[in-house]
Amino acid sequence: MEYRRVKDQEIYDDLSQKDVESLSGRTLSSANTTAIGPASAGGAKANSSWKLKSVVTLALTLLTSSQAILIVWSKRAGKYEYSVTTANFSVEALKCLLSLAALFRTWNCHGVTDDNRLTTSFDEVGVYPIPAVLYMVKNLLQYYIFVYVDAPAYQILKNLNIISTGVLYRIILKKKLSEIQWAAFVLLCAGCTTAQLNPSSDHVLQTPIQGWMMAIVMALLSGFAGVYTEAIIKKRPSRNINVQNFWLYIFGVIFNLVAICVQDYDAVMNKGFFHGYSFITVLMILNHALSGIAVSMVMKYADNIVKVYSTSVAMLLTAVVSVFLFNFHLSLAFFLGSTVVSVSVYLHSIGKLQPQK
Amino acid sequence: MEYRRVKDQEIYDDLSQKDVESLSGRTLSSANTTAIGPASAGGAKANSSWKLKSVVTLALTLLTSSQAILIVWSKRAGKYEYSVTTANFSVEALKCLLSLAALFRTWNCHGVTDDNRLTTSFDEVGVYPIPAVLYMVKNLLQYYIFVYVDAPAYQILKNLNIISTGVLYRIILKKKLSEIQWAAFVLLCAGCTTAQLNPSSDHVLQTPIQGWMMAIVMALLSGFAGVYTEAIIKKRPSRNINVQNFWLYIFGVIFNLVAICVQDYDAVMNKGFFHGYSFITVLMILNHALSGIAVSMVMKYADNIVKVYSTSVAMLLTAVVSVFLFNFHLSLAFFLGSTVVSVSVYLHSIGKLQPQK
Numbered sequence: 001m002e003y004r005r006v007k008d009q010e011i012y013d014d015l016s017q018k019d020v021e022s023l024s025g026r027t028l029s030s031a032n033t034t035a036i037g038p039a040s041a042g043g044a045k046a047n048s049s050w051k052l053k054s055v056v057t058l059a060l061t062l063l064t065s066s067q068a069i070l071i072v073w074s075k076r077a078g079k080y081e082y083s084v085t086t087a088n089f090s091v092e093a094l095k096c097l098l099s100l101a102a103l104f105r106t107w108n109c110h111g112v113t114d115d116n117r118l119t120t121s122f123d124e125v126g127v128y129p130i131p132a133v134l135y136m137v138k139n140l141l142q143y144y145i146f147v148y149v150d151a152p153a154y155q156i157l158k159n160l161n162i163i164s165t166g167v168l169y170r171i172i173l174k175k176k177l178s179e180i181q182w183a184a185f186v187l188l189c190a191g192c193t194t195a196q197l198n199p200s201s202d203h204v205l206q207t208p209i210q211g212w213m214m215a216i217v218m219a220l221l222s223g224f225a226g227v228y229t230e231a232i233i234k235k236r237p238s239r240n241i242n243v244q245n246f247w248l249y250i251f252g253v254i255f256n257l258v259a260i261c262v263q264d265y266d267a268v269m270n271k272g273f274f275h276g277y278s279f280i281t282v283l284m285i286l287n288h289a290l291s292g293i294a295v296s297m298v299m300k301y302a303d304n305i306v307k308v309y310s311t312s313v314a315m316l317l318t319a320v321v322s323v324f325l326f327n328f329h330l331s332l333a334f335f336l337g338s339t340v341v342s343v344s345v346y347l348h349s350i351g352k353l354q355p356q357k
Numbered sequence: 358m359e360y361r362r363v364k365d366q367e368i369y370d371d372l373s374q375k376d377v378e379s380l381s382g383r384t385l386s387s388a389n390t391t392a393i394g395p396a397s398a399g400g401a402k403a404n405s406s407w408k409l410k411s412v413v414t415l416a417l418t419l420l421t422s423s424q425a426i427l428i429v430w431s432k433r434a435g436k437y438e439y440s441v442t443t444a445n446f447s448v449e450a451l452k453c454l455l456s457l458a459a460l461f462r463t464w465n466c467h468g469v470t471d472d473n474r475l476t477t478s479f480d481e482v483g484v485y486p487i488p489a490v491l492y493m494v495k496n497l498l499q500y501y502i503f504v505y506v507d508a509p510a511y512q513i514l515k516n517l518n519i520i521s522t523g524v525l526y527r528i529i530l531k532k533k534l535s536e537i538q539w540a541a542f543v544l545l546c547a548g549c550t551t552a553q554l555n556p557s558s559d560h561v562l563q564t565p566i567q568g569w570m571m572a573i574v575m576a577l578l579s580g581f582a583g584v585y586t587e588a589i590i591k592k593r594p595s596r597n598i599n600v601q602n603f604w605l606y607i608f609g610v611i612f613n614l615v616a617i618c619v620q621d622y623d624a625v626m627n628k629g630f631f632h633g634y635s636f637i638t639v640l641m642i643l644n645h646a647l648s649g650i651a652v653s654m655v656m657k658y659a660d661n662i663v664k665v666y667s668t669s670v671a672m673l674l675t676a677v678v679s680v681f682l683f684n685f686h687l688s689l690a691f692f693l694g695s696t697v698v699s700v701s702v703y704l705h706s707i708g709k710l711q712p713q714k
Contacts, residue, residue, distance in 0.1 A: 156689070179707060180537065183700050187544065190696045193689075199556045202689050332513070332550075332559050333690065339547045340697055343540050347704070350536060 053302045057310050060294035063287055064314035069321060070284040081276030083264040085256065087285055092252035094289040099246040106240065116240035124239075125247050127232055132251040134225035138218050145218065148211030153204035155196055157215040162189040162308055164216075164223030169304050172227045177305070180351030185305075187344035192312050195319070195337025226307065230299045241300050245293075309348065312341060410659045414667050417651035420644055421671035426678060427641040438633030440621040442613065444642055449609035451646040456603040463597065473597035481596075482604050484589055489608040491582035495575050502575065505568030510561035512553055514572040519546040519665055521573075521580030526661050529584045534662070537708030542662075544701035549669050552676070552694025583664065587656045598657050602650075666705065669698060 074082075106116050149157060166185045169175060177185065207215075233244055260268060267275070298307045316338050322328035431439075463473050506514065523542045526532060534542065564572075590601050617625060624632070655664045673695050679685035 180704070183704055187697060187700055190693045190700075194551050194693045194697075197554070197690055197693075205687075205689055330562075332562055333554055336547045336551045336554075340544060340551075343544055343547075347537070347540055 049301065052297075053306070056294055056297035056301055057306055060291065060298050060307065060310045061314045061317065063291040063294050064311050065317035065321065067284075067287055067291060067314075068318045069325060070280060070287050072326065074278065074280045074284045081278075082281055083260075083267050083275070085260045085264045086268060086273055087281065089253065089256040089260055090285050091288040091292065092249055092256050094285060095292050096246060096249040096253055098289060098293065099242045099249060103240070103242045103246070106242065115238050116243060118243055118246065120243070120247060124236070127228075128247045129251045131225040131229045131232070131248070132255050134221050134228070136255055138221040138225070141214055141218050141221070145211060145214045148208050148214065150200075150203055152198060152200045153207055153211075154215075156193055156201055156204045157207070157211075158219075159189050159193045159196075160215055160219035161222050162192065162312070164219040165226055165304050165308050168220070168223045168227045169230075172224070173231060173303075175303070178351045180347050181305075184344045184347035184351060187340050187347070188309065188312055191337045191340030191344055192315060193337070194340060195316060195334045197333035197337070198331070226299075226304050230304050233296070233299050241296060244300075245296055248296075305348075309345060313345065316341060406658065409654075410663070413651055413654035413658055414663055417648065417655050417664065417667045418671045418674065420648040420651050421668050422674035422678065424641075424644055424648060424671075425675045426682060427637060427644050429683065431635065431637045431641045438635075439638055440617075440624050440632070442617045442621045443625060443630055444638065446610065446613040446617055447642045448645040448649065449606055449613050451642060452649050453603060453606045453610055455646060455650065456599045456606060460597070460599045460603070463599065472595050473600060475600055475603065477600070477604060481593070484585075485604045486608045488582040488586045488589070488605070489612050491578050491585070493612055495578040495582070498571055498575050498578070502568060502571045505565050505571065507557075507560055509555060509557045510564055510568075511572075513550055513558055513561045514564070514568075515576075516546050516550045516553075517572055517576035518579050519549065519669070521576040522583055522661050522665050525577070525580045525584045526587075529581070530588060530660075532660070535708045537704050538662075541701040541704035541708060544697050544704070545666065545669055548694045548697030548701055549672060550694070551697060552673060552691045554688070554690035554694070583656075583661050587661050590653070590657050598653065601657075602653055605653075606649075662705075666702060670702065673698060 103116065103118065110116070145154065162185065166177070166182070170177065229248070232248075233241070236244070295307060298310065316334075319328060319330065319334060323330055460473065460475065467473070502511065519542065523534070523539070527534065586605070589605075590598070593601070652664060655667065673691075676685060676687065676691060680687055
């Protein structure tokens with residue numbers, strides 16, 4: 001059951017990475033139009049972009065931190081009563097619908113332009129399934145890594161994602177981090193891992209070489225998918241994000257349809273598509289769809305580094321909220337890890353100023 | 358027994374803080390005389406001072422890291438066969454003798470000057486017992502804190518020393534640390550604590566308010582004593598360090614004589630002063646005396662911040678060496694803590710450059 005929990009959580013995590021903004025049509029256009037003020041158009045635009053970045057980062061943090069809590073609530077007596085593949089499909093389909101809804105709104109306000117038309121070329125859309133395929137390969141690997149690694153050790157190893165994202169962000173997107181920001185990134189990884197330490201965490205030191213190799217490959221696949229999504233979205237900066245999202249999500253819908261057929265075909269045929277859905281399940285699906293939108297906005301208006309910080313802080317927030325909701329026990333390791341993560345966030349922000357000197 | 362171990366270790370730690378350089382007569386004078394070269398006297402002097410600082414810091418790190426190992430070796434079947442107060446007295450007396458020996462050497466080479474004469478004024482020596490008194494009060498408190506705190510929790514709380522030293526260093530010596538260096542200092546504290554985590558560390562969260570207050574007072578006393586010693590030694594930069602040390606240690610000798618009379622009078626009278634001493638005990642006393650000398654040199658030629666970094670790195674080195682010597686088990690928490698401490702050392706060193714810009 002622990003294994004299933006981790007696996008499902010991971011699938012949700014992955015899904016939320018292939019996301020796209022859909023409600024932002026109005027927000028974005030208003031941000032872009034109100035930016036041109038009388039005094040300093042450039043300054044106002046930078047200010048507006050900074051605000052947008054902050055809002056999407058905050059949204060991602062809050063949505064991600066409530067994700068794990070909704071997952072716990074959606075389970076009754078420790079097991080899922082609904083089929084997880086149909087929930088994943090619903091999340092992808094909802095994101096597609098929200099993208100389309102936002103597009104309709106944009107078309108109504110501003111008309112159809114080259115940047116917001118839905119039709120696309122193979123040149124543009126040909127790379128869109130790549131992140132989805134990367135995540136699929138990673139999810140397949142996930143079934144095999146548990147041969148070598150137990151669930152608590154896997155939770156620890158997942159923090160390798162932080163390092164792989166940083167390294168691939170540097171290599172693929174060719175963006176530089178300052179020395180202090182690199183130090184902060186190492187601290188973020190160490191701090192997150194420390195915060196998650198529990199008495200059985202030391203199992204991870206007994207991980208066989210195959211387990212390490214698989215964990216590293218999975219971290220690279222996940223990091224590569226994230227960085228690649230950013231590259232795709234940023235390649236056409238003026239292209240409407242809802243169109244980009246629609247094409248990203250449509251592959252998510254297709255892949256999840258395949259997953260339903262492979263994994264839960266009998267259950268869906270016998271008990272129905274929405275069997276076991278509760279109010280909390282619906283809330284959870286809505287939360288995942290909105291988180292996905294937030295991830296996409298962070299990719300478009302900030303970057304993968306901001307995303308990693310945001311989801312790491314969300315992990316800590318989840319634990320704090322769980323103290324009140326589930327009588328969760330906070331360990332000394334959690335406080336120490338949180339301190340290190342906080343210092344890391346601080347260093348990342350002051351480290352940014354260095355290159356300007 | 359665990360309690361006794363912690364207590365004794367602490368007494369040694371404290372003793373080694375009231376130390377003074379004694380072997381350095383030749384080293385220092387040669388460093389000071391060879392510094393005036395033909396090309397750039399200032400540059401050569403800075404370079405020589407940097408070398409001296411590095412050598413004393415390295416010496417302190419290596420001596421401190423072997424301290425705990427010698428203490429373990431000096432015990433047979435988990436208990437001390439010698440009386441700890443006589444060992445402390447021997448350390449202080451040895452440091453006094455080494456200071457005098459170094460002084461004789463200096464007098465022979467350079468003659469007696471105002472800076473290296475042993476005679477002193479009340480104005481100079483009047484403040485010398487203050488650190489010793491502070492440590493004594495702290496050691497007395499130590500007997501009472503165990504009413505509220507168990508030994509593993511006390512090991513964790515001792516890391517408050519790091520923070521108190523930083524704060525008092527700033528307030529009393531009025532030396533500024535850069536933002537990055539402050540962040541590094543918080544990380545040093547979090548990293549050291551993380552490296553020492555074990556399954557029973559969470560006890561510390563159940564520490565009652567009295568335990569916290571006493572731990573904080575003890576950290577302040579210890580930090581204040583360290584910073585005060587630095588202030589005393591640095592107040593007269595040209596004064597020979599061996600003279601300064603002699604006067605510091607003579608109070609250590611007196612206070613430890615009192616401790617023998619109070620604590621181990623019967624044992625010393627019945628079994629003799631050196632009862633239970635082995636080769637390892639002698640080695641340990643020599644190590645403590647030399648560590649004391651190294652602490653003093655770090656205080657004179659570097660500062661309390663360098664001392665804290667040095668002893669923190671020594672703690673990690675001790676653990677690594679213990680893997681080979683005692684089949685010590687390194688935990689995941691140790692690796693994470695060591696990573697954080699390493700990043701902290703790195704940040705402290707790059708943070709230094711900031712104020713020069």
